Amino acid sequence: MDAGGGAGEQLSLAAVRDQLIREEDSIVFSLIERAKRPRNAPAYSSAGAGGSLAEFFVREAEVLHAKAGHYQKPEDIPFFPQDLPPxxxxxxxxxxxxxxxxxxxxxxDAVWKMYFDELLPLFTADGDDGNYAETVALDFACLQALSRRIHCGKYVAEVKFKDSPQDYTPPIHAKDSNALMNLLTFKEVVEKVKKRVEKKARIFGQNVTLEEDTVNKQDGNARDSECKVDPKVLSKLYDLWVMPLTKDVEVEYLLLRLN
Amino acid sequence: MDAGGGAGEQLSLAAVRDQLIREEDSIVFSLIERAKRPRNAPAYSSAGAGGSLAEFFVREAEVLHAKAGHYQKPEDIPFFPQDLPPxxxxxxxxxxxxxxxxxxxxxxDAVWKMYFDELLPLFTADGDDGNYAETVALDFACLQALSRRIHCGKYVAEVKFKDSPQDYTPPIHAKDSNALMNLLTFKEVVEKVKKRVEKKARIFGQNVTLEEDTVNKQDGNARDSECKVDPKVLSKLYDLWVMPLTKDVEVEYLLLRLN
Structure with a gap:
């Protein structure tokens, strides 16, 4: 978190929302980039005791990122936190x-499972083009963007708690996850976010040409079937996984908030 | 190169152009992502004998990518090719x-110098937000995208040579770089590419909202000042550096073509 994070400064809901909205762009970009390559299944199959190329790559990339000074902020969380160097x-x-x-x-752990088991088959084409190293590097970018967005839920929860501690304190003391979940859920916001990420996928995933294509682009955007990632996959991703996992983060954070 | 690269298949100009156009998206995305962060000068200052964080990161990232099997294709060239592992x-x-x-x-070497000395100051804001590790990882993505696009010039040159060997053979034998450069230059294509990347920066770098903003978006796109990367920087990047460096690659390739 950067916006509104000056020393002694209050975290504002507006600043947190701006960050979440900006993270959407990163998620859409990273999925569009990954979609350049087909599924490339050999990158995910276990090569003996060492695990898959994807696992090897993420593990080693996190070691490098840690050496470079990453993972200092509460939203930057490694997938393999064991024995990371300083x-x-x-x-x-x-x-x-x-x-x-x-x-x-x-x-x-849930982000990892969701990404490889659920999301990847939804937005990559069947096939194997041999570009395994490039593929797993693109996967790593997707994983990082998704994880960062989801763990920004910590800031969302902190802002909401600070805004009305009287509402959150009783369910926190009662360890009542369901009550917290209800307090954190705003159906209109969910629908708005789903629409916005879908629109982003439509705009960022179009094939830009210099010609004005009036037949295919009724509203200045491409038809969904021409987009590099199906816009509906983005709204599904947010609906089924990104927003629920963010709320899990919010609830987990709140349950520890009064320790 | 993937399109049209089947065994024994002929490389086609259309396939090479499609690849170059797709690489434009990657370049625009990677610059927009880097522009999230300000300049962050400490990432580029030499920390004793070991060089800068940026240099450390790219060097080590290339080691990891090589272990994962990258750098097998003629357009994927490391910046630090010495002692890369298999x-x-x-x-x-x-x-x-x-x-x-x-x-x-x-x-x-020219891509590296261009990126850090010329391009970076053009599209990143002054400032230091402390996110150095993230910053250099984003730089690496930009460098990779630029380098890959530029080294795709090898395919462009091969296609052009195959199309009319009679035109290219004499200047190749004469080692006449200027004559080759002239043969490879098409002013209309240059202008078209500049316009297209500028348009991509305008479309991909806009702040997407659910509201239709008729005041600011005359043609469905954002005003340049609201874009995350100034679209004019993209046309300048292509005009001054990407296309000239691609042509350098084409000429270098052709000069070796008849060896």
């Missing part, structure tokens, strides 16, 4: 705007 | 559609 270069501290328990909240 | 996972061979000398053609 930074080799000077890092700058980030203002602590969250409860210290924030670092313990992590749903990356 | 792939640790099975790779699939790619059809050899180029002259064997293709692997020797590399302008990455």
């Amino acid at each position: 930074p080799l270069f000077p890092t700058k501290g980030f203002p602590k705007v969250l409860h210290p328990s924030a670092s313990r909240v992590c749903v990356n | 792939p640790l996972f099975p790779t699939k061979g790619f059809p050899k559609v180029l002259h064997p000398s293709a692997s020797r053609v590399c302008v990455n």
Whole structure:
């Protein structure tokens, strides 16, 4: 989190929302990039004891990112946190705007499973073009963008808690996840976000040409079938996984908020 | 190169152009992503004998990509080719559609210098937000996309040579770079590409909202000042650097074509 994160500054809901909206662009871009390549199944099959290429790549990329100073912020969570090396270069501290328990909240196992088991088959074509190394690097970018967006739920929860502690304190003390989930759910917001990511996929995934194509582009955007990633996959991704997992993060964070 | 690259298949100009057009999207996306972060100068300052964080990151990322099986294709060229490890996972061979000398053609030193010295200050805001690790990872994505696009010039040159060997053979034998450069230059194509990348930056870099904003979006696109990367930077990038460097690759390739 950067916006509104100055020392002593209050986290604002507007700043958190801006960050979430910007993360949407990153998610859409990373999926469009991954969709350049077909499924490339050999990248995911276990090569003996060492696991798959995808697992190897993410593990080693996280080691490198940790050496470079990544994973200092509560929304940047590695998928393989075991034995990550310390930074080799000077890092700058980030203002602590969250409860210290924030670092313990992590749903990356669910993000990993969702991405490889559910999402990948929805937006990549069947096939094998041999570009396995490129493929797993693109997967890593998707995973990072999804994980960051979802773990930004910690900021959402903190802002909501600060706005009305009287509403959140009783269910936190009662460890009542369902009551917290209800407090955090706004149906209109969910529908708006789904529509917006779908629109982003339509705009960012079109084939841009210099000609004005009046037949195919009724509203200045491409037909869905011509988009590099089906816009409906984006609204589904947010509906079934990104927003529910973000709420899991929010609930987990709130349950630790008064420790 | 993938399209039209089946074994024994002829490389077609249409397939090469499609690939170049798709690479434009990757370049625009990667620049928009990098523009999320300000300049972050400390990532580029030398930290003693070890060089800068940016250099460390690219070097180590290339080691990892090589282990994963990258850098097998003539357009995928590392910036630090010395002592790269062999792939640790099975790779699939790619059809050899180029002259064997293709692997020797590399302008990455020029790409590196251009990116850090010229381009970066044009599209990143002044400032330091401390996200150095994220910043250099985004730089690496930009460098890779630019380098791949530029080294696709090898395919362009091969197609053009195959189309009219009678035109290219004399200047190749005479080692006449200027004559080759003239043969490879099509002013109308240059202008078209510049316009298209500018349009892509306008479309992909807009802030997408659900509201139809008729005041600011005369033609369905955002005003340039609201774009995440100034569209004019994209046309300048292509005009001053991407297309000239691609032509350098084409000429270098052709000069080796009859060896």
